[in-house]
Amino acid sequence: MKSRAVRAATAIAAVSAVAAGCSLSDGDGGPQQTPTVTLVTHDSFLAPQEVLDAFQKQSGIKISVLKQGDAGSLTNKLVLTKANPIGDVAYGVDSTFASRALAEGVFEPYTSPEADRGPQRYAVDPEHRLSAVDVGDVCVNVDTNYFTSKGIAAPASYEDLADPKYKDLLVAEDPATASPGLAFLLGTIAKYGEAGWKDYWTKLKANGLKVDSGWEEAYTKDFSGSSGKGPRPIVVSYASSPAAEVGDDGKPRTKALLDTCYRQVEYAGVLANGKQADSARKVVDFLLSQQFQATVAANMYVYPARQGVDLPAGWAQVAPLPQKPQALTADQVQAGREKWIGEWRTLVQ
Amino acid sequence: MAPIGFLVVFFAWPVLAIVGRGFAAGGLDVVLGDPRTWQLAGFTVASAAASTLVAVLAGLPVAFLLARVRLPGVGLARTLVLVPFVLPTVVVGLAFRALWPDGGVLPIVLANAFFNVAVVARTVAGLWARLDSRTTDAARALGASPWRAFRSVTLPALAPAIASAAAVVFLFCATSFGVVLILGGARYRTLETEIYLRTVDLLDLSGAAALSLIQFAAVVAALVLGGLARRRKDGARIGSGRAGRPEGGEWWVVGAAGGVLALLVTPIVALLAESVSTSDGWSLDGYRALNGTGEKGALQVSGWDAAVNSLKVAVDATLLAMVVGVLASVVLVALRRSPAKAARGLGETMDAVLMLPLGVSAVTVGFGYLVTLDALPGDLRTSPYLVPLAQALVIIPLVVRMVLPVLRSVDVRLRQAASTLGAGPLRVWREIDLPLTLRPLVAAAGFGFVVALGEFGATSFLARPTAPTLPVAIASLMARPGELNNQMAYAACALLMLVTVLAVALIDRLGRGGVGEF
Numbered sequence: 001m002k003s004r005a006v007r008a009a010t011a012i013a014a015v016s017a018v019a020a021g022c023s024l025s026d027g028d029g030g031p032q033q034t035p036t037v038t039l040v041t042h043d044s045f046l047a048p049q050e051v052l053d054a055f056q057k058q059s060g061i062k063i064s065v066l067k068q069g070d071a072g073s074l075t076n077k078l079v080l081t082k083a084n085p086i087g088d089v090a091y092g093v094d095s096t097f098a099s100r101a102l103a104e105g106v107f108e109p110y111t112s113p114e115a116d117r118g119p120q121r122y123a124v125d126p127e128h129r130l131s132a133v134d135v136g137d138v139c140v141n142v143d144t145n146y147f148t149s150k151g152i153a154a155p156a157s158y159e160d161l162a163d164p165k166y167k168d169l170l171v172a173e174d175p176a177t178a179s180p181g182l183a184f185l186l187g188t189i190a191k192y193g194e195a196g197w198k199d200y201w202t203k204l205k206a207n208g209l210k211v212d213s214g215w216e217e218a219y220t221k222d223f224s225g226s227s228g229k230g231p232r233p234i235v236v237s238y239a240s241s242p243a244a245e246v247g248d249d250g251k252p253r254t255k256a257l258l259d260t261c262y263r264q265v266e267y268a269g270v271l272a273n274g275k276q277a278d279s280a281r282k283v284v285d286f287l288l289s290q291q292f293q294a295t296v297a298a299n300m301y302v303y304p305a306r307q308g309v310d311l312p313a314g315w316a317q318v319a320p321l322p323q324k325p326q327a328l329t330a331d332q333v334q335a336g337r338e339k340w341i342g343e344w345r346t347l348v349q
Numbered sequence: 350m351a352p353i354g355f356l357v358v359f360f361a362w363p364v365l366a367i368v369g370r371g372f373a374a375g376g377l378d379v380v381l382g383d384p385r386t387w388q389l390a391g392f393t394v395a396s397a398a399a400s401t402l403v404a405v406l407a408g409l410p411v412a413f414l415l416a417r418v419r420l421p422g423v424g425l426a427r428t429l430v431l432v433p434f435v436l437p438t439v440v441v442g443l444a445f446r447a448l449w450p451d452g453g454v455l456p457i458v459l460a461n462a463f464f465n466v467a468v469v470a471r472t473v474a475g476l477w478a479r480l481d482s483r484t485t486d487a488a489r490a491l492g493a494s495p496w497r498a499f500r501s502v503t504l505p506a507l508a509p510a511i512a513s514a515a516a517v518v519f520l521f522c523a524t525s526f527g528v529v530l531i532l533g534g535a536r537y538r539t540l541e542t543e544i545y546l547r548t549v550d551l552l553d554l555s556g557a558a559a560l561s562l563i564q565f566a567a568v569v570a571a572l573v574l575g576g577l578a579r580r581r582k583d584g585a586r587i588g589s590g591r592a593g594r595p596e597g598g599e600w601w602v603v604g605a606a607g608g609v610l611a612l613l614v615t616p617i618v619a620l621l622a623e624s625v626s627t628s629d630g631w632s633l634d635g636y637r638a639l640n641g642t643g644e645k646g647a648l649q650v651s652g653w654d655a656a657v658n659s660l661k662v663a664v665d666a667t668l669l670a671m672v673v674g675v676l677a678s679v680v681l682v683a684l685r686r687s688p689a690k691a692a693r694g695l696g697e698t699m700d701a702v703l704m705l706p707l708g709v710s711a712v713t714v715g716f717g718y719l720v721t722l723d724a725l726p727g728d729l730r731t732s733p734y735l736v737p738l739a740q741a742l743v744i745i746p747l748v749v750r751m752v753l754p755v756l757r758s759v760d761v762r763l764r765q766a767a768s769t770l771g772a773g774p775l776r777v778w779r780e781i782d783l784p785l786t787l788r789p790l791v792a793a794a795g796f797g798f799v800v801a802l803g804e805f806g807a808t809s810f811l812a813r814p815t816a817p818t819l820p821v822a823i824a825s826l827m828a829r830p831g832e833l834n835n836q837m838a839y840a841a842c843a844l845l846m847l848v849t850v851l852a853v854a855l856i857d858r859l860g861r862g863g864v865g866e867f
Binding site: 038043044045046049065066067069072073076077079080081084086087100174176177210211212213214215216217219220221222226227228229230231237238241244245247248301338345348349 | 731
């Protein structure tokens with residue numbers, strides 16, 4: 001018995017040592033010929049490897065991606081490390097958090113030659129420390145089959161959501177813990193103003209609103225139009241979500257209500273105090289280039305900020321960009337965010 | 350002192366740095382004076398205590414089954430009971446949401462207990478299997494009923510193991526994050542979710558620091574209570590227990606254990622069902638998708654690559670944790686045996702300090718890394734080595750809990766004899782301690798490995814997109830719309846469970862006879 005255990009342990013030790021050797025030796029080790037720029041971004045970042053490879057071939061710059069949570073978490077980590085940033089360029093700070101990053105001096109000014117092809121429309125500061133890369137809208141989504149089979153019209157507006165006709169059908173996310181939840185709250189504030197949003201939410205609450213802490217629970221468990229087949233046919237999600245719910249017949253099972261949208265713009269910028277500002281600027285140019293912009297819709301379910309970029313087939317029908325979304329300026333959001341979340345918590349919980 | 354050095358650099362320094370920033374920002378008194386803060390603390394402690402109680406009540410019959418019963422299938426039960434422990438919290442949270450669509454306190458308590466039944470069952474079984482059955486026989490011979498004999502002989506003897514497990518479970522439950530977030534919705538919050546919210550979303554570091562202090566106090570209290578109970582361990586008579594067919598009333602206990610196992614397996618089966626069900630019926634698409642990167646490339650690597658990465662990282666983390674944990678245990682035993690009272694006191698303190706990483710929020714450690722580790726050579730903040738380092742931090746306390754009692758039980762006289770015969774300290778360790786403790790070491794390594802496989806909190810902060818672990822990949826898949834991504838996430842869960850079951854089965858075979866306790 002004893003010798004068996006000894007042999008077993010020796011075998012394990014040997015195998016582990018080899019395995020550890022493998023796992024510690026690959027990765028970023030080895031001599032580096034090409035300069036590597038670290039792109040700090042959010043968890044939703046996705047780019048086809050061939051596009052990144054093509055950029056490396058053409059510019060000689062290798063992009064190393066470092067994901068740091070959602071837009072809020074990313075911004076806060078950049079703020080915490082501003083004196084010695086964890087990367088050279090950041091992408092994913094959105095219009096909700098842009099003011100915090102700018103106020104803290106996280107980014108340095110850079111006007112990309114690519115920015116006049118559309119991104120300038122979304123400029124947040126005159127010094128051009130942030131360049132818009134993509135645009136996304138948080139909208140209320142509905143399960144179209146549910147309403148067809150019940151023979152009632154789907155809701156269309158903010159008012160409808162508070163209509164007793166749609167009692168107990170809406171699920172939204174907590175603005176304190178989920179970014180679509182925050183965007184929806186900001187949309188109602190933009191719509192009803194400081195004076196009226198609390199009344200509106202009181203009505204939503206009376207109309208059987210359900211609040212989840214995250215998008216996953218709301219969309220995949222409570223919403224009836226997605227994989228979970230939950231009990232509620234109305235959910236707060238994204239304008240582009242229906243593009244992921246196309247059935248075998250080629251028709252989407254869900255629809256975004258284009259009058260209930262709040263616009264979020266995502267920005268990129270060169271990190272102040274970074275070690276390779278020149279290369280970082282080229283990466284910003286790349287993010288705004290036709291090449292990269294053409295990938296964002298299919299990979300991240302957002303719209304390119306650049307004008308004249310083709311969208312994936314069917315997006316015009318399935319996931320059109322809302323014409324008149326609600327929006328608040330970055331400064332308004334920065335000034336009100338914490339107060340509104342606090343008031344919302346007292347009101348809705 | 351290497352283990353202490355490790356903990357200072359990769360735990361104490363980052364945590365103190367980030368909490369220190371909160372202190373410097375001021376305003377702690379506001380948070381501490383807010384009655385809502387104390388409601389949070391109350392709810393945290395009460396729900397964690399309730400989960401611990403449920404886990405202990407459910408774990409004891411299973412422990413009996415594992416330690417004292419020889420029936421077909423017990424070996425399988427031994428392996429199965431560990432599976433819930435490694436499941437990603439988002440998956441378990443959503444599975445419980447399917448049963449309790451509105452969430453609430455009950456599902457939070459049950460879900461946290463669900464994760465931790467294994468801790469109680471395996472820890473208590475470890476001691477129970479070695480408990481001298483003659484004491485119980487004597488009690489029975491003197492006319493005690495089986496229940497009476499259990500209550501007055503067996504239970505007190507098991508108390509140290511139960512307390513030790515309960516302390517660990519309490520720490521896990523009090524710092525549980527995903528489960529509370531998913532099942533508590535916007536209504537039920539704990540210190541941990543509030544610390545996360547204030548740190549990650551609001552950047553309210555002073556608020557987070559104040560809450561961390563309260564959490565820290567609760568953790569230290571749990572450790573002290575657990576430590577006090579463990580000290581009574583000497584009361585247990587260790588001999589050779591017997592395992593056999595259950596008799597009479599023991600069948601009820603076996604039945605209860607079966608019931609608990611059935612309850613543990615139910616969500617697992619539901620999860621497997623979810624991995625093969627689509628809106629158009631049954632399909633294995635989710636499993637096929639593991640070859641790829643998900644719908645529209647939700648991942649940067651394939652599901653299998655994530656699995657391989659999980660294995661590699663877990664191996665590194667386990668090795669690191671074993672080195673640090675075993676060294677720490679050796680030092681602790683030496684301190685405990687020291688004739689000097691001060692040294693013994695130091696040993697007690699160090700023992701408690703080594704457990705602290707279990708009770709401190711992953712977000713506190715993760716943000717602490719951001720503000721400190723750039724000072725080390727090579728800017729470790731963004732290094733791929735950080736994932737195994739952070740996982741090791743979580744495993745070390747468990748390794749120490751498992752190795753320490755065994756090292757301590759090595760008869761001092763054997764070592765003294767070896768020394769007298771001229772063996773140096775290293776030789777004594779090699780000739781006496783190592784052979785006697787090898788199997789428990791294998792068991793500890795195996796358990797650490799399993800914990801590393803399932804670790805999500807710290808890993809999700811530090812893993813690179815090009816090298817996600819399975820739990821991180823599962824969370825990424827869950828965060829995207831599309832049926833295929835959802836199915837693939839559940840298929841990846843099934844893969845994670847399979848890897849876990851294989852690892853545990855292997856370790857249990859190799860470490861047979863080892864204690865397998867904390």
